[in-house]
Amino acid sequence: MPTGAQLLVGSLKVHGVDTIFGVPGIHNLSIYDALVDERAIRVVTTRDERGAGHMADGYARATGRPGVCLTVPGPGVTNALTAIGEAYADSSPVLLLASQLASDTVAMDREDFHQLRDADGVLRSVTQWGTRPGRAQDIGSAVDEAFRRFSLCRPRPCYLDLPMDLLGATVEARADPVRAPAPGRTAPSWPEVERAVGLLATARRPLLVVGGGAWKAGRSVCALVEQLAIPVMMTSSGKGVVPEDHPLSLGDGWMAHQLGREALEGADVILAVGVRFGPLTTSWWTRTIGGRLIHVDLDATEIGKQTPAAIGIVGDSAEVVEALVTEARQRQVAKPAPWLDVVAVRERRRAAIRERAPDAVATLEGLRRVLPDDALVFNDINGIACWGAGAFVCRRPRTFHYPIGFGCLGFALPAAIGAKLARPEVPVVVLSGDGGFLFSGHELATAVKEKAAVAIVVFNDNAYGTIKADQHHRYPARPIGGELRSPDFVRYAEAFGAIGYRVESVHDVPGAVAMALGHDRPTLIEAPCPQALPPWIETEP
Incomplete structure (x- = not known):
């Protein structure tokens, strides 16, 4: 037995x-x-x-x-x-x-x-x-x-x-265990779908907000966007559900409270799919969302939790959005007159973040050019990656991973190793700071042993850089606790059996990453980390 x-x-x-x-x-x-x-x-x-x-x-x-x-x-x-x-x-x-x-x-x-x-x-x-x-x-x-x-x-x-x-202990064997088909999720309420489409049909300034809960619904979400000609904003977890360079995409909602806030605050009807309305989308719940909210989520407890909902639909995002598309087609819902110059808002926002963090944005835009759309990027919170929400354009969902919920350091390297072992054919990149990397840098040993050929970038400023910048902003000329003495990361990588090299400019990172993707073992690239005020600090009234 x-x-x-x-x-x-x-x-x-x-x-x-x-x-x-x-x-x-x-x-x-x-x-x-x-x-x-x-x-x-x-x-x-x-x-x-x-x-x-x-x-x-x-x-x-x-x-x-x-x-x-x-x-x-x-x-x-x-x-x-x-x-x-x-x-x-x-x-x-x-x-x-x-x-x-x-x-x-x-x-x-x-x-x-x-x-x-x-x-x-x-x-x-x-x-x-x-x-x-x-x-x-x-x-x-x-x-x-x-x-x-x-x-x-x-x-x-x-x-x-x-x-x-x-x-x-010994037990009786399960008799030829076969996975029983799981009962299906509850079908979306059709009366609520009809009410939602009716409300969208009357909207003059509609907006779609897409979160991580919609990552499997990309095809139907894109169909709905084009069916209704509705502008779409994504949360950090929802990046790429609609390609961020789509003509109706406002991009990632990180800093929506600072740049492009007219979309969230100006909409008269908001369809939110798989969204929690957390702190970054709402600027820590200080922004007024005056439009009538249609909230779609698999988790009934999330509907109306942060923002009151006029209509709540509990269900799988893909099934609900497909139902919305079907109902909108049957009703032949007319597309509203454009109320927002989406591309202009998006480009104005990107121009603003380029001005605030030019080196970080140039690095991320360069990485986008050298990485295929299916590449997986895993980030720790650091002076470069924290700008990725706005600067790194995703065209597929679940390709840009930032520890936005719990916010822990040390996430990027081990998570990337797990992803690479699961999908060895896909390029996997780590963007970490020197402080965060050493929370879990010893897992390089695992990457080498398991032949997980991840490309790792360590942006080294010998500090907990984003916190140091935040501290200087809040408490000028009173630094304490933020300085670090970091090792020679090239030698650190080589000690584990990985490849290591250093670039002198952050602008050289994309080319170094492109080279690293051709290696058959982990590669660590040490790069300088330019200083900039982190994006969660508002610089506009």
Whole structure:
């Protein structure tokens, strides 16, 4: 008879899992032993559990399928929390397999090895759902429930807290386990679709706002944009759902409160699809959105949460938008007279950010020229990448990843490694600062070992540069805490077996990245980082 660990591995395989990122330890060795016999699942050993979590997140972002990471209890779980928190904030489907102490010890505060008090409470803070199976035979159904939620709900992380005695116990095998088709998501309410199209038909100044929840709906969103001739603004997570150089695209909504704000504030009807109306879109909720809002989201709790909605439609974004397109065609809704010179607004905005951060914008525009549209760019918060929302034009969704929700440093490198292992044929680029890179730079060892040929740019200003600039703006001539002493990053990369070289000007970065994409192992490019006031600081009244 199989063990609980073998049941776990078999259930993961049934749900299409082909890669697990993790760190072995005494509490999860039974899982690793089960993986020895399952050659269909690749095991990637990372240098800490946070790296495993970010790699699983990067895998999920690159494929649209859940990423899986495996930890020991206690410090393994707490190490992974930052990565799982980032995945939660950005709605990325990650399954955390947290091995646990024996069942009879878990509920007692024995201060046992790796014991974490209230592990469930800790894990619930960064996940949508999780469970600790009470019996070994329940492990398979727990996996099924996690994947059911990934399929039907907002795709946020889930966890399984797996006592080591259950993993080692024998159970009856599942009889030829076959993935049961998940029940379909609730169909959108057609009366609400009709009401939404009726409202859009009466709009004189309509606007479409698209967020990360619409990333699978690109084709139907573009059809709706062209059907109604409606200007579209995207959030950072929604970049590329509509190509950002489309004639009706205003581009990314980052800094919408500063540049091009007339679109958000001037619209009389706003159709928002997969949007949370978070701080950056609304300038920390200080901007007035006076138009009537049609809010579409898979998560019913998001509708009207930040901004009151005249019409709320709960459902899958692609299905809802397809229904809107169908209804608009049947009604033969007339296109409104243009109320906004979209291209002029977009170009005025880009001209303004070029003026504020000319070197950063030139670098990002140069990268766009050398990278194919399907290239994946993973960013940490740094003096160059923070301008990417406005300056890096995306033509496909889920190709520009910025840790906008949780805002953690150290995301970019491990997430990029996970993405590259998932899609080795696609160019993958990391844009990091020297401060953020060293949060997870040791994962270069994983990239070299796994032959993940990512191109890594480290913009080095020997500082937490964006915070230093912000501090100087708020507290002039009172610097403290922002200066760093960074290593020679070329030698650092070479010590791990990666390729390393340095460019003298940030304008040389695009050419260096183009060269790095031809290498068969990771390449680190160290570049200077010009100073500019970060984009979240308003410079206009």
